[in-house]
Amino acid sequence: MIPGDAGYAASDNQSLTSSNDINPSRLNKHQYTLSLLNEAQRIGLLSHQEVYSIQYKLMVILQDLIRRYTQGKSSSVATDTAESILTSILYAVDADLLNFEHPNQAITYLKTSDVVKLYERGVERVSQCLEEVKSLYKEVKQHKLDVPVAAYNTTIDESLPLFIKKYNILFEAHNTMASIDYPLAMDNMRLQGVFYMKHYLERLQLENEFCSRFNPKALIHIMESFGRLHRFDYRIELFNIFELCLHNSLFSILSGGDADQVQISAHQFERLERMLSQSDARGIEKMIHTSLKRLQYALQIHDPQTVDYMNQCSRELIGRILNAAKHDNLQSVIITDRPEKIKPVVMSIHTSNRMSDVRLRQLLDEVIRSETKEEKIRLIKSNFSSLHDYLDLLESDCLYGDEYEALYASFGDVELAILSKIVFYEELRGGDTELRTIVFQKKRAEFDWQVHLIEFMKRLSPSRVHTIEQLIDSICYEDIKFN
Template sequence: MENFIINQEESLLGLVSKEHYFQSMLQLLYSNKLLSTKQLEKVQFQLIELLEETVSYYTRYESSSVRVEVAEQIMLSICFTIGLYLKQQSTMKDNIALIKNAGVKQLFKEGEKILRDKVELCKSLLNNIYETRLNTETYAYTDTIDYGIPLFFKEYDTRFASHDMPGSIDYQLAIDVRNLTGVECLEEYLNRLRVENKFCAFFNGEDIEALLKGFKKDYIHMLINIFQLVLTNSLGCVLVGKAAVLLDLNEGDRVYISSRMEGLSSEQIEKLIFSAGAKLCDELSIIDEELIKYIREVSKEIIIQLENALEIDKLEKVFITLKRSEDNIFKYEDGEVLTNSEFRKITEEIRACKNPEEKITIIREGLHSLKDLIDTLGADCIFEDEFIEIFKSLNEFEMALLIKSTSTSKAFDNEYGSESEKEWQRKLKEYLEALDASRKAEIFRIAEGLEV
């Protein structure tokens, strides 16, 4: 019987309102006969006594009465503060014991200590936000951090309106804070914003701005969540075999993603996205469990958007192409291209060589254009692991040129090009996948800034 009672008590814990914790708990305990009428009346009487004392303090002891609306707000504040203390208890049984035995005034005093600690914690969290903030022109983001949240600390009344939420928070999180108010709401908001900032710190600031511009030209005026846009495109990059930090996706990438998902069920798409999320975390060396959980939760919303976009053939609304300013684009002009006879002579020389180092030397000395290099890779004069040795000999800029010259969806598509073209492209993909994450990311970043 005792075990049954304990289980009954604990089963009620999930029914308690997070926003009106103390009031909700009293109602549940009374309706489930865990608090007698006499015990409830005792708590109510003590609450009224505490209200009268607080009202006197509110009027600076000049009056013992205030407008009904003011009294109601003060009572909500008292209950909110008591609720903070009760939330700290590990079991419903502990809460019941406190309500029955500790006295409302004692519960309120303990709640005030927690309230003060939470205010200081929020100040610390805001300082962390300042340190990790994104360099963005988005008004909602900057105004919330610079003006809206600091206003909370100026106007928050811990004694008479601890349940209130002053300040102005316009920037939307990827996961909204619900069913919380007062300093609890701010604490949760700042914690989630901190997690979002931490994730975005893995990416190049200019890439993020280019992503926002690609989303909407007038993005600075929009109420958009930066984290979700960054996560979405990063997942897209993983799906097409690009570095997760790259962010940029083109039409060919979208065609490739669409073909991968064609005919898949909702469960299969979910599995594919969750797998991409796990790979993303592995590639970026993300070990923070809170961030990993947050990524997974937001991915659920991305999956819904993705399924809707696939249904109406509007994948460009989900996976965005970065829009860079002309100042960030490097226009590459190719070198002099060999004549047909010169090209045949070079490729025959390469074919005759048995040593990869000799082939690399001929390529270095005989080829002076990107076009000739690509044609040589597909000319049946380089074989097997010789491709890898040639890729190793190229610097990051040269590798970026090679990648940029080939659309991702075509470069690794088995239906594209001749057999020799497919071979060198498969070897290119193999080589890129074996690179460490930082070098791979740098090569792709250079590639996205090139116009070939």
């Protein structure tokens, strides 16, 4: 079809005479029609003239759609727009041609039938798929898990309805046009448009259904432990709930617990660590495989799609266990109960009880008008207590230069730990690096107060930074409201 297409030129002579059957492995499922035409011409199933004729008919469809796109007001469009509309046409044609059992049947159909009808049938298939997406979405929304995970909630409550509302079958059928933040355990990102959305929703539904078999409180508990392990706020992170749930339920079975349990005690962890670190790859594979069967049996999971999905996800788990066992780091794969540490007795920075905007403005004015830094610090310390108010104060540019440092010097370790947790959030994620190293490595910060905090922290003694680091670990992210 397109002269000199290098992608298929290399082995032309070898395969020309071998067969008139199209080899499906040479076709690209995501640009099916184009690759089908290329391959059919290469093996002589379609003549150059026949390919041209099919392309011409596609161009007539494009011409018509351009007119409809511009509402008859313009006969030309930007190349990007034309390409997008053509991609949309081919998306619909692909939707129909992919239904033929063998590519040769699709070619016969292309040769003998009306391309416009083929396209219209494709549009109908896309439209049907959109209807399926709508009803799948209702199911997902109805069985949504009650978890405070922002990406999960935003995806279900905002992104998916937006997709359904905005999806354009004629001009942008290939476009997924929604920011789906919540990651699936196993995704197929090569799919596009409404077919991707159907795939996404089917898997999300399956994941939800699995997770809903477990105690909701226990689920949240392992997410909290997961966040504490990696020193991040699980509510704002991108991770898959099903994966956590599946893995921990497998570990529960493996360590003598129940199938519907996801919490792993320290005692269970010790047992798992002994078992897994003493086994080779085949042994671990066998253990996970057996646990998976037991889990499916105990939870009465017989649906082939769910069983297959669980099997696929567990294969990935085996690789992660092997790697973690090799590096003596199984605690990164097995999420154990990490009880909330004892909170410090006195916290002068509270996470709630904000003052009113009017009061805040008055105080900020007073701070600005104060002549000495001692006076400013006194005013702040006697009036500010909420973390939000402190952040508003710090970001309001009321303080200059060494005034920041004077304020930090007046803080105890707890206050410094809370502010450090905000400033070094990204660096603390993962939990492998010491705070002192993080402080010295941090070069940039968004706000002035953060730059001064970094400088202040650099001057603290190593033992004080260590104390602050321990406090950071004892502060619950769940208690700090960032918004």
